[in-house]
Amino acid sequence: xxxxxxxxxxxxxxxxxxxxxxxxxxxxxxxxxxxxxxxxxxxxxxxxxxxxxxxxxxxxxxxxxxxxxxxxxxxxxxxxxxxxxxxxxxxxxxxxxxxxxxxxxxxxxxxxxxxxxxxxxxxxxxxxxxxxxxxxxxxx
Numbered sequence: 081x082x083x084x085x086x087x088x089x090x091x092x093x094x095x096x097x098x099x100x101x102x103x104x105x106x107x108x109x110x111x112x113x114x115x116x117x118x119x120x121x122x123x124x125x126x127x128x129x130x131x132x133x134x135x136x137x138x139x140x141x142x143x144x145x146x147x148x149x150x151x152x153x154x155x156x157x158x159x160x161x162x163x164x165x166x167x168x169x170x171x172x173x174x175x176x177x178x179x180x181x182x183x184x185x186x187x188x189x190x191x192x193x194x195x196x197x198x199x200x201x202x203x204x205x206x207x208x209x210x211x212x213x214x215x216x217x218x219x220x
Contacts (some may be wrong), residue, residue, distance in 0.1 A: 094193075094194065097194060098189055098192075099113075101188045101189050101192035102116060102188060103116075104188065105181065105184040105187075105188045106119075106181070108184075109155070110155060111152075111155070111157070114138070114144075114148060115148055118137075118138060118145070118148045118149075118152065118158075118172075119152065119157060119158070119174070119181060119182055119185075120182070121134060121138060122134070122173075122178070123174055123178075123179070123182040125137070127171075128161065128172055128173045130163070130169055130171055130172075131145050131149065131170060131172065134148075134149070134172055145172075152172075156175055156177050156178075157174070157175055158173060158178050159173050159175055161173045
């Protein structure tokens with residue numbers, strides 16, 4: 081195979097390791113993989129996400145986000161709050177309990193990622209390469 085496909089395969093393997101590392105922390109919180117993806121998106125967004133923004137981040141229909149949001153609210157991991165500017169719009173907000181789950185997930189990822197073997201200079205270089213590669217992609 082070509083060099084680009086080898087890189088893609090390596091990224092897929094790395095993603096699989098990360099999913100496997102995060103799964104137990106999400107399971108302890110009673111969170112499915114899809115709900116975990118929404119928690120991840122909320123934790124890494126610059127601000128609370130609208131339902132539409134969350135649907136875009138997860139590449140799914142807004143009706144799916146409504147169901148996921150309802151489940152996360154039931155578990156007290158997220159809440160829907162009114163937008164400060166447009167009171168008709170709801171934003172998904174990570175609760176303190178949701179933040180604690182994400183701290184546990186992040187700690188598990190940091191313990192298990194093969195990226196931990198990289199030096200700080202190598203990590204900085206990888207970060208810059210990923211920034212270049214993802215520059216034109218929509219924010220998640």
